[in-house]
Amino acid sequence: MRPVPADMHIHSERSADTAAVSQLHTAAFADDGLVSRLVDALKAAPAALAPLSFVATVGGTVAGHVLLTASRLDAPARLVDVYVLSPLGVLPRFQRRGVGTALIRHALAAAAAKGLAPLVFLEGDPAYYGGRGFERADARGFRAPSLRIPPLAFQVATMPSYEPWMTGTLVYSDPFWAHDCVGLRSPLLLRVPRCPHPPHLLRAGPTLHTLLISHSNLICRLGLEHLPPRTPAASASNTTPSS
Numbered sequence: 001m002r003p004v005p006a007d008m009h010i011h012s013e014r015s016a017d018t019a020a021v022s023q024l025h026t027a028a029f030a031d032d033g034l035v036s037r038l039v040d041a042l043k044a045a046p047a048a049l050a051p052l053s054f055v056a057t058v059g060g061t062v063a064g065h066v067l068l069t070a071s072r073l074d075a076p077a078r079l080v081d082v083y084v085l086s087p088l089g090v091l092p093r094f095q096r097r098g099v100g101t102a103l104i105r106h107a108l109a110a111a112a113a114k115g116l117a118p119l120v121f122l123e124g125d126p127a128y129y130g131g132r133g134f135e136r137a138d139a140r141g142f143r144a145p146s147l148r149i150p151p152l153a154f155q156v157a158t159m160p161s162y163e164p165w166m167t168g169t170l171v172y173s174d175p176f177w178a179h180d181c182v183g184l185r186s187p188l189l190l191r192v193p194r195c196p197h198p199p200h201l202l203r204a205g206p207t208l209h210t211l212l213i214s215h216s217n218l219i220c221r222l223g224l225e226h227l228p229p230r231t232p233a234a235s236a237s238n239t240t241p242s243s
Contacts, residue, residue: 004098005058010106013053013065020062021055028089034179035087041175042069048081049117052110056090056099063094066103068111073119073142075168083111084172085122086181104132108157118162121170123153123183133157141167148183 013021022036029035043051049070056064066088073080085107090099111120121137122129137144137156144154176182 002097004102005063005094008056008058008063008099008102010054010056010102013055017055017062017065021065024062024065024091025087025089027091034181035089038175038179038181039065039067039087041179042067042086042173045069045173045175047173048072049083052083052107052114054103054106054110056103058094058099061091064088064090064099064103066100066107068107068120069173070117071121071145071173072171073166073168074171075166077165080119080166080168081117082119082121082170083117084170084176085120086176088124101132104129108133108159112159115159115161118159118166120157120159122155123149124155126152126155129155137170143169144183145170145172146183148185150184 021039022033025031025035025039026033043053047070051070052068054066055062066085068083068085071082071084073082085104088100088103090103108120111117120134121142122134124134126134126136134155134157136152137154138151140156140158142154142156144151172182
């Protein structure tokens, strides 16, 4: 990893940042704008908790963005308002320079300071997020919102207001479902358990679906390049909506 840019600054997203944030995610995900549309939908959706949206700038350029929005935990005692970290995006030329790490830390610190949500969930690379405040969620008694989310990728960070009785199923807000940005879909879903090592997902991602299904060249990030070739009908392709 290259050194963190000395002139990097993080601030709450402003209206003047909106266009640059949209362009950033399209570049980070190499998509047709799905992630940007997801961001817009998440920020506009009615929710019990206000979104926490942060931008990292380097030399005046919007280099990274992270968004926390409200979802719910269906706990045995009652519903609990929680945050979901999604997406995290960094411009390609600023990746592997600590921008994403700084945004995650800033976002978690802000969520903890607000004291409104006891938990922050995400879908992502356990090797990456595991060193940045997150841990495997099912080990804490949480259930993923979809069976299409590999257990290793379902991650959680506990906040100071967390209490042990807060277990149960995470219920995503509607924009994730409306944009079909939850978990994996076949054929990749069927292939993940055969991977020789845990999934390694692109760090700048809202969901496994967004990162993997739409771009077959990202299959190698799951270690699927080690698998025997599959028939054309079962191989990954760009036949699903672009992300």
